Amino acid sequence: MTEITIKETAALTPAELLTIMAARVRVFVVEQNCPYQEVDDKDYQAVHVMLRENGALVAYGRLVPHDDGKAISFGRVLVVRSARGRGLARELVATLLSELATRYPSRPVKIQAQAYLQAFYGLFGFRAVSDVYLEDGIPHVDMVLDKTAAAR
Template sequence: MWNYIAFEELSALELQRIYKARVDVFVVEQNCPYQEVDDTDLESTHIFKEENNELCAYMRVIPTEDNIHIGRVLVARSHRKSGLGRELVARGLEYIETIYPGMPIYAQAQAHLEDFYGSFGFETVSEVYLEDEIPHIDMIMPAKELG
């Protein structure tokens, strides 16, 4: 089952699983020491799937004045190559289009995922740059016409 939960509604156990998965992927697996837990979590909607008391996939959705930002997109190592990443992003975009219709969507993506995000309609709007020593690009999905 997919969960769409504001920070203040997360249980302590859900929050622990989210933080553990994010640190596992973005700090340990990618060998990237940085402040993984940040204040942006407080204003985000957390979208995730759990099975057998394990977080399988996760992303956060952050509303800003100009666009909606998606971030911390991950699939747990044990669930990769299953199509879960594609399902996660599709569900996140569906949520955004429902809750924030007509807003462009921004992703700061690791450069090797450019084609993956491009397949959803994201367009690259920057050159490759290093963020925490990992090549990244900025991508935007233009706002859809309301009608």
């Protein structure tokens, strides 16, 4: 059974913070061979969504203000290698969207998605609003949540 934990950065224990950062670096820097500043200033104001099984982190994402200052966003969405292929990414994104709807019901939702995940995020009502561009050498696309499509 998956346990869901949602905490603001200040409420994380040191062990939780280290576990999150280790998983993010493992996935986004090491596995994707993409050296970049993985821990950033957005982490100070992030809300961290963790899925655990038997106490171990299996999936993670963070909620953060969008760069435009009006929308809200989520990112750093990951499933640890040993837990992939079991639908945890869908569970995680559904949890992120539910938390966004609770905390920020009237704010638009914008994300930067890796381009190959457009169809996946489309399942939740997101649509691309930019051409594909490189972010840290990886193809990305800007997407917005169509809340009317997501409600269907």
